[in-house]
Amino acid sequence: MxxxxxxxxxxxxGLRTVFRAAGRTxxxxxxxxxxxxxGRTLGIVGESGCGKxxxxxxxxxxVPRPGRIEAGHIYFEGQDLLARNEREMRAIRAARIAMIxxxxxxxxxxxxxxxxxxxxxxxxxxxxxxxxxxxxxxxALLAKVRIPTPxxxxxxxxxxxxxGMRQRVMIAMALxxxxxxxxxxxxxxxxxxxxxxxxxxxxxxxxxxxxxxVIMITHDLGVVAEMADEIAVMYAGRVVxxxxxxxxxxxxxxxxxxxxxxxxxxxxxxxERxxxxxGAVPSPAALPSGCRFHPRCVFAAEACTRIDPxxxxxxxxxxxxxxxxxxxxxxx
Amino acid sequence: xxxxxMPVLLNVRELAKHYPRGGTLLSRAxxxxxxxxxxxxxxxxGETLALVGESGCGKxxxxxxxxxxxxxxxxxxxFEAADITAMRGxxxxxxxxxxxxxxxxxxxxxxxxMNVGSIVEEPLVVHxxxxxxxxxxxxxxxxxxxxxxxxxxxxxxxxxxxxxxxxIGIARALSVEPALIVCDEPVSALDVSIQAQVVNLLKxxxxxxxxxxxxxxxxxxxxxxxxxxxxVMYLGRxxxxxxxxxxxxDPRHPYTRTxxxxxxRPDPHGRAQPTLAAGEAASPGHLPSGCRFHPRCPFAIDLxxxxxxPMRAIAPDHLSACHxxxxxxxxxxxxxxxxxxxxxxxxSLYAKLRGEALLGELEAAP
Numbered sequence: 082m083x084x085x086x087x088x089x090x091x092x093x094x095g096l097r098t099v100f101r102a103a104g105r106t107x108x109x110x111x112x113x114x115x116x117x118x119x120g121r122t123l124g125i126v127g128e129s130g131c132g133k134x135x136x137x138x139x140x141x142x143x144v145p146r147p148g149r150i151e152a153g154h155i156y157f158e159g160q161d162l163l164a165r166n167e168r169e170m171r172a173i174r175a176a177r178i179a180m181i182x183x184x185x186x187x188x189x190x191x192x193x194x195x196x197x198x199x200x201x202x203x204x205x206x207x208x209x210x211x212x213x214x215x216x217x218x219x220x221a222l223l224a225k226v227r228i229p230t231p232x233x234x235x236x237x238x239x240x241x242x243x244x245g246m247r248q249r250v251m252i253a254m255a256l257x258x259x260x261x262x263x264x265x266x267x268x269x270x271x272x273x274x275x276x277x278x279x280x281x282x283x284x285x286x287x288x289x290x291x292x293x294x295v296i297m298i299t300h301d302l303g304v305v306a307e308m309a310d311e312i313a314v315m316y317a318g319r320v321v322x323x324x325x326x327x328x329x330x331x332x333x334x335x336x337x338x339x340x341x342x343x344x345x346x347x348x349x350x351x352x353e354r355x356x357x358x359x360g361a362v363p364s365p366a367a368l369p370s371g372c373r374f375h376p377r378c379v380f381a382a383e384a385c386t387r388i389d390p391x392x393x394x395x396x397x398x399x400x401x402x403x404x405x406x407x408x409x410x411x412x413x
Numbered sequence: 414x415x416x417x418x419m420p421v422l423l424n425v426r427e428l429a430k431h432y433p434r435g436g437t438l439l440s441r442a443x444x445x446x447x448x449x450x451x452x453x454x455x456x457x458x459g460e461t462l463a464l465v466g467e468s469g470c471g472k473x474x475x476x477x478x479x480x481x482x483x484x485x486x487x488x489x490x491x492f493e494a495a496d497i498t499a500m501r502g503x504x505x506x507x508x509x510x511x512x513x514x515x516x517x518x519x520x521x522x523x524x525x526x527m528n529v530g531s532i533v534e535e536p537l538v539v540h541x542x543x544x545x546x547x548x549x550x551x552x553x554x555x556x557x558x559x560x561x562x563x564x565x566x567x568x569x570x571x572x573x574x575x576x577x578x579x580x581i582g583i584a585r586a587l588s589v590e591p592a593l594i595v596c597d598e599p600v601s602a603l604d605v606s607i608q609a610q611v612v613n614l615l616k617x618x619x620x621x622x623x624x625x626x627x628x629x630x631x632x633x634x635x636x637x638x639x640x641x642x643x644x645v646m647y648l649g650r651x652x653x654x655x656x657x658x659x660x661x662x663d664p665r666h667p668y669t670r671t672x673x674x675x676x677x678r679p680d681p682h683g684r685a686q687p688t689l690a691a692g693e694a695a696s697p698g699h700l701p702s703g704c705r706f707h708p709r710c711p712f713a714i715d716l717x718x719x720x721x722x723p724m725r726a727i728a729p730d731h732l733s734a735c736h737x738x739x740x741x742x743x744x745x746x747x748x749x750x751x752x753x754x755x756x757x758x759x760x761s762l763y764a765k766l767r768g769e770a771l772l773g774e775l776e777a778a779p
Contacts, residue, residue, distance in 0.1 A: 128604035229692075243693055244468075273467035273631065276693060278675035300605060303634075303677030326681035331753030339759045344609040345679055346638040347752075355609035355638060356764050361574035362604070379766035409758055 088159045090294050091140070091262055092116040096153035098132075098139045107365045109135040109148065111318035114392070117311070119261065122288065122295040124309030124326070126302060126341070130362045132318040133298045137264045140296075141180055142170050157262075175206045179255035183267035186247060189239040195250045196235030199223075202257050222253040226283060245276035252283065259291060266298045281307055302345055306330060314338050317363055317373040320392060324399035334401035336378045336408065372404065380405045419457035422592060422625045423479065428452045428488035430474050434698065446698040448474045450649035451488070453724070456593070461619065461626040463636040463657075465672070466646035469697060472629050475646070476595045479627065480512055481505065493592065510540050513586035517598035519578030523570040529556070529581055530566030536589045555584040558621075559614060576607035580614065587618070597629045612639050634676055637661060642730075645669045648705040649697050651724065655731040665727055665738040667710045704736065712737055 098110040110132045117123040127133045138144050140155055142162060155162040157177070162170065182188050190198055199219040204210060216235070223231035226249040239247055248268060255263055265284065269277035285308065288295055297308050305312055305326070312329040314322040314337065322335040333339045343356030360377040363369060369376050375385040384404055392400040395407065429452070431445040449471040456462045464472040477483045479490055481497060489498050497508055513536075516522035523532055533552045537543060543551065553563045559580040570578055579599060586594050596615065600608040612635065618624060630636050636643055637657060644654040645668065653666040664670050692709045695701055704722050707713040716736050724734045735741070752760065 128606060245693055273693075274633070274675045275467065275671055277677070281677070301677065302605070302679045306679045306681045307677045309681070330679065330681050330756065332755045333759060336763070339756075339763050340606060342679070342752075342756060343760050343763055344606045346634040347679065355613060356760065356767060357609035357613055358606035359610065359767075361576060361607065379763060407755075407759075408762060409755070 088156065089116040089118045090158060091296075092154075092156040093136075093140070094154045094156070096136070096139060096155065097151045098135050098144055098148060099151045100148035102366065105366065106151075108151075108318055109365055110139060113153075113315075113318075113320050115313055115320065115323070117262070117294045117296055119294050120288070120292045121310045122297055122308050124305030124312045125296060125298045125315060126300065126305050126312060127315035128300055128362055130317075130364070131315040132365075133315050134266055136315070137180065137266050137296065137298055140264060141174060141178060142167075143174075172206075175202075176258045177260055178262045178264065179258065179260035180264040180266065181248070181251045181255050181268050183270045186239060186244075188251060189247060191239055194236050194238055195223075195242070196220075196237075199250070199254050199257055202254050206258060219253075219257070222257055223250070225256070225287070226250075226253045227279075228253075243276075245272055245280065248272060248276075248280055249283070252280075252287070256287065256291075260293055262294045262296065263288075264296045264298070267300070268297075269304065270299070270301070277304075284308070302341060314341070317368060318365055319373065319402065320400075321374065321403070322401045323392065324396075328396070328399040332396070332399070334395050334399070334406040334408075335374075335403045336380050336405070337374050338401075339408075340377075372402075380408050419459065421455050422458045422493065423456035423627070424491040425455070425475075425479060426453050426489045426491075428475065428478055428490065429486045430471075430478055430483065431486045444698065446696075447649045447700060448697055449478060449485075450697075452646075452649075452651055453488075454644055454651060454654060456625055456627060458592070458625055459619070459623050460641040461628050461639060463628040463630055463640035463643045464646055464651075465630055465633055465636050465643060467631060467672075467694060469648070469694060470646040471649040471697070472631075472646050473597060476514070476597055476627060476629050480514060480595055481508075506540075510536075510589045511591050512593040512595065513589065513591040514595045514597060515579070515582050515586050515599045518602050519575055519582055520570075520602070522582055523578055525570050528567055528569055529561075529573075532570070532581060533566070533584045533588055536585060540589055542589065551588065552584075555588055558587065558618065559584045574607070575603050576610055579603065579607075579611050583611075583614065583618070587622070590622075591624070593625050593627065595627045595629065598631065599628075600635060601630070601632065608635065615639065632676075633672055645672065648694060648700060650705065650734065651732075652706065652734045653732065654724075659728075659731055663744050665731065665733040665741060666706075666735045667712050667741065668706045670741075670744065671709075704734075712741065 093113055093115045096110055096113045097108055099106050099108045113136060115123065125133045139150055144150060150163060196219050199222060200215040203215050203218065220231045220235055223234055228234050228246060228249050269280050272280060297305065299305055309326050312324065312326050313320045314335065316337050322329065322338045329338060333342055340358035344358060346355060358377055363373065371386045371388050372390050375381040382405060388404060390402045390404045392402045395401050428449060430449040431447050433445045434443040452475055454462065464475060466472050478485050485498060489496055492508065500508060530552050533555055534548050537548050537551065552566055556563060556565055561580055600611050603611060619626060628639055640657050642656050643660045644651045645666065647668050653664065653669045660669065661673065664673060701708050703719045704717040707717040710717065722734045722736045724732050727733050727738045
């Protein structure tokens with residue numbers, strides 16, 4: 082739901098994030114418009130190189146050099162984050178927007194106990210807090226993310242924990258400041274499937290408790306189907322389809338979305354062959370003319386090689402960037 | 414062909430690999446890590462047997478034991494009727510032609526300084542097969558077989574996408590005409606749309622060349638698509654082994670049920686299946702008493718805490734290592750609705766067009 086003033090918690094408009102390579106400007110994120118409301122989960126799906134991680138780093142204003150945000154707006158509670166200075170951004174990152182990553186081992190400090198890392202995160206925005214109180218709160222957080230024997234685990238080092246436990250610690254750190262928005266970038270990709278199910282359960286439950294918004298970035302259509310209220314499908318730096326989870330799975334409009342649905346093995350279905358999408362994602366340095374998907378698209382027509390299709394509303398709050406959608410009308 | 418009438422290619426009996434953990438000055442030697450701890454199965458000619466399980470279950474170690482890349486602590490491996498566990502020297506080298514491996518990471522497993530032609534040709538050179546001209550012809554034929562163009566032979570691995578590199582790895586494995594290919598997580602490093610290309614290619618090659626695959630995977634959904642029979646591993650043991658359809662329709666081990674239930678379904682209407690098993694797997698260095706799964710098992714009774722359950726046949730072709738296999742409630746497949754009409758209609762249109770486009774079409778070169 083939009084809040085009292087009527088705007089969503091986060092609204093991205095026309096975002097373009099570029100980097101320069103070999104003397105040319107290359108757009109990793111190219112004109113992305115999206116929004117997410119409090120208490121809701123936006124799933125961003127796409128394959129490697131589609132720009133989904135660059136998008137999440139742009140929201141945090143953590144685009145690695147030499148990349149930079151070239152155009153667009155990122156409104157957080159109506160205020161453009163791109164107009165904030167670094168000091169203000171640091172405050173927002175510490176208290177309002179948190180992020181968790183795919184590989185917790187690379188985001189945790191191997192030389193500090195997990196308890197110390199959580200309490201230091203807390204102290205960063207409450208410099209005067211009492212050490213014992215912080216410890217108690219950190220232990221309570223470890224218990225909240227269901228780490229067994231949290232008092233003992235407080236003194237463990239990251240390498241003494243399993244991948245699933247480390248991801249729980251990352252989630253505890255992210256939640257330590259009660260963020261309004263949690264960006265989860267492939268949070269379960271490195272985990273075993275039974276552990277993944279536990280972490281997804283946990284994220285859902287924590288979201289219900291504190292009403293935060295979640296942006297879940299993943300390549301796994303199963304994970305978004307389990308988690309997301311709204312879904313944006315990204316391809317080659319663009320959002321090619323956007324709608325409710327039901328729209329995307331029951332009424333897929335963009336041929337890329339249809340192809341993705343065909344590529345995943347469905348558990349309760351016998352099918353001899355998977356419907357692969359031939360070819361590979363183009364490099365952002367060598368994008369095809371017209372629709373970026375046309376070289377891989379079985380529905381492509383001559384116009385698709387010339388015209389770059391804009392996102393258009395195909396039904397209420399459901400957008401697709403395809404000249405040929407809906408493809409069944411075309412075939413009839 | 415039913416398994417009973419198919420000839421056996423590989424027969425693995427009570428295979429074990431224990432890694433000792435030596436004592437140091439200050440500590441006594443600890444119990445060994447039982448990475449693989451009494452694994453038995455057969456692989457029939459022309460079939461795909463999947464070894465599935467989560468990290469640390471011993472599936473990759475089992476594959477390496479079968480290939481004789483590491484030495485077993487105990488047990489035997491018969492390949493084409495010969496005991497290969499004791500083989501040395503020339504016979505072992507000859508054997509290696511018959512069994513090949515396709516690795517998980519197509520970025521790490523191809524030599525970046527060799528062009529694709531030399532990579533595919535190398536096993537032929539190593540085994541002294543053919544002369545330069547015949548090998549060149551063979552390389553062209555292999556590249557064609559995996560859906561690459563002859564001119565790709567002159568390019569280098571970095572010029573290819575992940576899916577294409579995996580095709581190169583497959584061509585290389587096929588070069589020496591093996592009977593067995595161990596596929597070690599062959600698609601887990603690839604994007605979903607590319608995974609489907611590689612799984613389809615493996616299936617086509619199997620049908621054409623009569624290959625047998627030992628397919629190592631952690632992803633049951635991929636296995637459901639790629640395998641004929643499935644062996645589920647947990648902490649160094651096979652806990653259930655059955656034809657694919659039996660395993661998915663009537664799993665008779667609580668761990669198999671946990672794994673199947675944990676797969677996220679691509680269906681936003683069928684959400685929030687409660688997670689069956691709590692906790693995480695023990696370490697193969699500190700095994701629980703009795704059944705190794707009992708600390709996580711919702712059905713465990715005293716017997717399970719005390720007695721290590723043996724693998725036993727609970728139906729023809731269906732083995733389970735659970736004391737309570739027969740008592741488990743009937744399995745209700747995690748419901749996934751049939752695809753919505755609009756989605757199904759578009760998918761079949763897509764399939765129809767793909768079928769036509771498939772003729773003579775190759776993965777576009779970058």
